[in-house]
Amino acid sequence: MIINMHSHLIHRDMWSDKFWDITLDAYSKSYKIPKEALMKTMMPEIANANADALVKAMEKAGIDKALTMGVDWGMSVVGEAKWSVEEFNKWVADQVAEYPGTLYALCAVDPRRGEKAVNLLEKSVTEWGMKGLKFHPTAGYYPDDQKYFPLYEKCVELNVPLYSHTAVTITAPMESKFADPIYLDSVAAKFPDLKIVMVHFGSITWPYKCHEIMGIRPNVYAEISGYQAQAVGTPKRMLEFLRGVFDTPGLGTSIVDKIMWGTDWPLLELILTDEKWVDWVKNIPEKAQEYGMRFKQREIKKILGLNAEKFLKL
Numbered sequence: 356m357i358i359n360m361h362s363h364l365i366h367r368d369m370w371s372d373k374f375w376d377i378t379l380d381a382y383s384k385s386y387k388i389p390k391e392a393l394m395k396t397m398m399p400e401i402a403n404a405n406a407d408a409l410v411k412a413m414e415k416a417g418i419d420k421a422l423t424m425g426v427d428w429g430m431s432v433v434g435e436a437k438w439s440v441e442e443f444n445k446w447v448a449d450q451v452a453e454y455p456g457t458l459y460a461l462c463a464v465d466p467r468r469g470e471k472a473v474n475l476l477e478k479s480v481t482e483w484g485m486k487g488l489k490f491h492p493t494a495g496y497y498p499d500d501q502k503y504f505p506l507y508e509k510c511v512e513l514n515v516p517l518y519s520h521t522a523v524t525i526t527a528p529m530e531s532k533f534a535d536p537i538y539l540d541s542v543a544a545k546f547p548d549l550k551i552v553m554v555h556f557g558s559i560t561w562p563y564k565c566h567e568i569m570g571i572r573p574n575v576y577a578e579i580s581g582y583q584a585q586a587v588g589t590p591k592r593m594l595e596f597l598r599g600v601f602d603t604p605g606l607g608t609s610i611v612d613k614i615m616w617g618t619d620w621p622l623l624e625l626i627l628t629d630e631k632w633v634d635w636v637k638n639i640p641e642k643a644q645e646y647g648m649r650f651k652q653r654e655i656k657k658i659l660g661l662n663a664e665k666f667l668k669l
C-alpha cells in the first residue's frame with residue numbers, strides 16, 4: 356500500500372492574481388525557465404490540478420491513496436482570491452468525494468481568521484468528512500500564538516491532526532521564519548493530545564530540529580515530501596540522516612513509526628516526477644548499500660504507506 360500524504364488540488368480562483376504572478380516568478384528564477392515557457396508547460400498542469408488529474412497521476416506512479424488539500428494564502432501579502440476560504444475548501448471536499456476510499460482531504464485555513472477558522476474546521480470534518488487541519492505559516496503567522504489555541508482545542512475535540520509546513524519557501528515575499536518547527540514544539544508541548552505532522556520534515560534547513568522534536572514529543576509526526584530535491588542532489592546525506600532518524604529510540608514513541616511519505620503533487624514534478632520518487636524510495640535498500648548503509652524493506656514499507664494507513668485510521 357502506497358499512500359501520498361501530501362498533494363494539492365488547485366483551481367485558478369483559489370489564489371489571487373498576485374499570488375500566481377509571484378509564484379511563476381519564483382519558479383522561473385529557481386528553475387531557470389522563462390516565465391512564458393512555464394505558462395505553457397507548468398501552468399496548465401498546476402491550474403488544472405483537480406481530482407481526475409490527481410488520480411490519473413497516482414495510477415501512473417502506482418500510488419493507492421492520497422491526502423490532498425488547498426492552501427489559504429488569502430491573509431498573506433497576496434490578498435484574498437476570487438473564491439472565499441470556505442468556497443475553495445468546499446470545492447476540495449467535493450472533488451475528493453468523487454473518489455471515496457482513494458482521496459482524503461484536509462481543511463486549509465489561516466488561523467488568523469479566528470472564530471471563522473474554528474467553525475470552518477468543524478464543518479469540514481463533521482459535514483464534509485475532512486481529515487484534519489493544514490497550515491502554511493509562511494503566509495505570515497507563528498503557530499504558537501495563544502490566539503490560535505481555540506483552533507487546537509477544536510482539533511482535539513474532533514480528534515483530527517494539524518499538518519504544518521516546515522521548510523524554507525521559494526515563494527517570496529512569503530517568509531520562511533514562520534515555518535521554523537520550533538513553534539510547533541511549543542504547540543505540541545501545550546497540547547499533548549493534538550497530533551502534529553511536520554510537513555516536509557524540516558526540508559534541508561531544519562531536519563535535525565524536527566528529528567529532535569519528534570524524539571521527545573510522542574504527538575509529533577513527520578512527512579517527507581520535498582525530499583525529492585535531496586534525493587536528486589544529495590542522496591548520501593539524505594540517507595545518512597534518515598538512517599540516524601530510524602535508529603533513534605524516541606521517548607515513549609518509535610520514530611520509524613511516525614515518518615510518512617508524500618510528493619506535494621503537482622508542485623515538485625519538475626524536480627522528480629511522482630513515479631520516479633516512488634521508485635527512488637522503493638530502491639533505498641539497494642541505493643544505501645552503495646554508501647555502506649542498511650535499510651530494511653519493512654522500514655521502507657512503513658514510510659511508504661503502513662504508517663499513514665494507521666495514522667489516517669484507514
Ligand SMILES: [Zn+2]
Pocket residue numbers: 361362363619
Ligand atoms: Zn504543499
